[in-house]
Amino acid sequence: MGHLGVEHYLFLSAILFIIGLMGVLVRRNLLIIFMCVELMMTAVNISLVAFGTATDTLNGQAFVVFTVAVAAAEAAVGLGIILALSRRGKTVDVDDMHSLRD
Amino acid sequence: MPWDLIFFYIIGAISVLAALGMVASPNPIHSGILLVVCFLNVAGIFVMLGAEFLAIVQVIVYTGAILVLLLFVLMLVDPHELPSFYLAQPLQRGVGVLLGLILLLEIGAAIVTQTQFGPKGNATPANIAAMGGNVQALGSVLQTNYLLAFEVVSLVLITGIIGAIVLAVPERLGQRIGTLRSTISLGHPRGLDHPAALMAGPRNETPIVTKERKAPEPAAVRRLVMAKDPDDFTSV
């Protein structure tokens, strides 16, 4: 890892994760919220790989292979849900999706 | 200053700025493109960490995934409605940013004070190079220590695909595929079709069209374009 301590990567990961989290809280477009969730997953991947490299094991990278696969499955199902929701309610605004509340 | 530190700060700064732009941009297409920029830089970070295979996987998987997301934006978002639901309520916005910053502080404190490492493994760069490289080393780990998890993940993927198909197919067979809005919008909030853009003209030159275009009467268009109900033509 040369001169770079693992903390650098962990901080970058934390910052990206928080940006994604804020996006989920702040935005109302379902598709943007979905992008923010993807960003949070990637941020976690950075710290997994960083820890793996810091301890000279490949376990971190192996985990990331699995999280990427799970993220792909999540993307497929999530987009299916978005499509079904927008077909039912004709909108992708999360504030308009309250049929379970009423 | 060592080179890897400089590279790290450049790549990290671009990815953070792109992520911020993704959250802040009112246009979902811009958000998607900035997300791709961010993920390409994360792939660069993976290369710096010695995980070349993951970097390539990151690019292949996520560029494809976000491309599909962009297509969804084009299909599902009506550009004229965009500004009305760009951000959440003011209170919600403030609380969201505040909570995020607090969590960032907590995680930062945890990283500084509480970081602990497990026992060192033997996957040093020299050993990985002896195995033939990152791909070979990662492959052998996946196929030995994590073989069961590897198989389970393939099951997860299959389930995900089937779930997506079940969700995306219309409830009744024979129902029209696609949203009822059924048009693909260009997604430009101020495109040429917008009356204001037509009036102003590009770069404040002489207007192309001086009069507003008269809206076609919907019934007439329908009679002209489609003699029958469109549902009669499409079957699944």
Add this chain to the structure above:
Amino acid sequence: MAQEPMWLTFIVAFIIMNVLLVGMAYTTWYERKVLAAMQDRLGPTRSGPHGLLQPLADAVKLLGKEDLIPAGADRVLFFFAPLVVFVAALVSVAVIPFGGTVQIGGRAVNLYATDLNVGALFVLAIGSAGVYGIIVGAWASANRYSLLGGLRAAAQVISYELVLGLSLVGIFIITGSLSLREIMEQQQRSIEIGPLHISNWFILSQPLAFVLFLIAAVAETNRAPFDLPEAETELVSGFHTEYSAFRFSFYFLGEYINMLVVSLFASTLFLGGPSGPGSEKYWGLGLVWLFIKVAVFMFFYIWLRATLPRFRFDQLMGVAWKVLLPLALLNIVITAFIRLIANGQIF
């Protein structure tokens, strides 16, 4: 891999890039000449002997044209989209080997810009990133024909990239490596069948994969008969309808460089790269062999364009998902099976 100083790598990369750009210019000349011969015409003859200066004249013409931006366009994206296509096409040649390590003036020189451990996947990844240039440019020009072209490009590339990637898995199983240099070197060995010494080109052990790769590669580069994104009879000219002058020339350059890169990639993967009679002794001869292979692939591209009508869109999707993808999976299973038997791990 021999270590070499940084400046030498830069020189090699610089030469490769310039050869690619000049080669791209003369690809357009080659295409026009071949098309003309197939249609019983002469092609360009006026500028220079046999029209050899025609690419130059074309470049001057393109640079001199008026640069238009539609009023409703998204200016930033409209500016960047052609560059994405161009740069993505150019970057992927960095991993393609033009030969092994050779001695020039007493110095060991690698005839490739870099040897990535994941080289083959790198080309695929850069290719998938290049689609963004098409769909973003299509969206940014605020034109319905452009947008339809861009949507077609997106659907087509997502489908055919699967086939392209899966058709290579057989080769990865045989070589046990993703590095293009390693794949090239494994094909330098020859197999002896009786008195014959045949080069171990992967087209011999992976013929099905070669056919699949070729079809998917034509679709990836948006060339006829898969040129639906720019189908001029239906969509004016598809995703680059609103592009003119210099910006258009970047799309144009990108498309032709993509064709060259795919030809180089296919030569490296299936036809042994620079291997051929005499290439072990003289590396210059290897470059000539590689050039001939690329020229054959380019001829194939142009031949397709001159003879085949365009696919219908549902046919395009049907071919990818119902024919090519199952065949690619079948190829992987058979290759893995034979590899296991050859290693004595089963039976």
